[in-house]
Amino acid sequence: MTTPIIPTEMTFFARFESDILSGKKTITIRDEAERHYVPGTTVDVSTYEDGRWFCRLEILSVEPIAFSDLNDFHAQQENMTLTELKAVINDIYPGIEKLYVVNYTLVK
Numbered sequence: 001m002t003t004p005i006i007p008t009e010m011t012f013f014a015r016f017e018s019d020i021l022s023g024k025k026t027i028t029i030r031d032e033a034e035r036h037y038v039p040g041t042t043v044d045v046s047t048y049e050d051g052r053w054f055c056r057l058e059i060l061s062v063e064p065i066a067f068s069d070l071n072d073f074h075a076q077q078e079n080m081t082l083t084e085l086k087a088v089i090n091d092i093y094p095g096i097e098k099l100y101v102v103n104y105t106l107v108k
């Protein structure tokens with residue numbers, strides 16, 4: 001049996017940084033490739049664009065979600081409207097239905 005590799009890093013687009021640091025954005029929705037975060041572990045977070053570190057997050061949960069089941073509560077946790085959230089996710093993961101909600105908290 002192979003030993004699972006626990007991710008210790010996560011990237012976000014720089015435009016999300018202030019919402020994460022202020023606690024307005026408490027989830028991230030990722031695709032299959034980024035589903036392997038483990039509740040109880042912490043990750044170092046940097047910007048996708050230039051790799052600038054800006055915080056550490058503790059992973060609280062990772063739950064599957066269908067794109068078509070995204071709702072107003074997900075949008076609220078992303079500090080967006082549902083229309084905005086669906087547009088953002090479809091832009092990042094075009095046509096992908098099988099997604100994962102990663103819930104996290106800022107490590108002080």
Ligand SMILES: CC(=O)Nc1cc[nH]c(=O)n1
Pocket residue numbers: 011012013016027028029030048092
């Ligand atoms: C870099 C990157 O993929 N960032 C994402 C993707 C989905 N949601 C999010 O908050 N950030």
